[in-house]
Amino acid sequence: MVDFYSPWCHPCQVLMPEWKRMARTLTGLINVGSIDCQQYHSFCAQEDVQRYPEIRFFPPKSNKAYQYHSYNGWNRDAYSLRIWGLGFLPQVSTDLTPQTFSEKVLQGKNHWVIDFYAPWCGPCQNFAPEFELLARMIKGKVKAGKVDCQAYAQTCQKAGIRAYPTVKFYFYERAKRNFQEEQINTRDAKAIAALISEKLETLQNQGKRNKDEL
Structure with missing residues (x-):
């Protein structure tokens, strides 16, 4: 620039x-x-x-x-x-369909941060480049995905989405072998990355405690 x-x-x-x-x-x-x-x-x-x-x-x-x-x-x-x-940088996040959201996020074993958006939504358009920046910041640790709630309204409804954009962190708990989710209420890439890092550290510490108890 x-x-x-x-x-x-x-x-x-x-x-x-x-x-x-x-x-x-x-x-x-x-x-x-x-x-x-x-x-x-x-x-x-x-x-x-x-x-x-x-x-x-x-x-x-x-x-x-x-x-x-x-x-x-x-x-x-x-x-x-x-x-x-x-906005000119190539997309790093993954566009998800109902099938890939179910298979990769809900049934997979990776951590995901998801941007639920609608194409007509102004705040969503402003947040899109910020989300791509986030995807670059957490690459290798957490996968980043996007769900178009206009195209896949039922998927977003099941996910409890009531406003756009909504960001959710889906984290896999290996000890329990299931997924948990948390909504993130900031649209700043650095702040989201910090929250995710804090959560990952907590999960790692929990895993260590579980091993020690065994």
């Missing part, structure tokens, strides 16, 4: 602290940079930058400078820009 700016531009000055804040949250996920178009005027002209600030996302492995997406959103705060950028 690149911010083409000019030092004399007031909107650019307002954007800069938000841009830096956003960059810190995307470390390791998306490369973020800025180009001073006053200092590098000829380069910005070559890139056809016609306004400041001009925010562009260049897809990975793009070998052509003109292959980019321009940010046309009204809000230029760190959160809005972060969500916009994350």
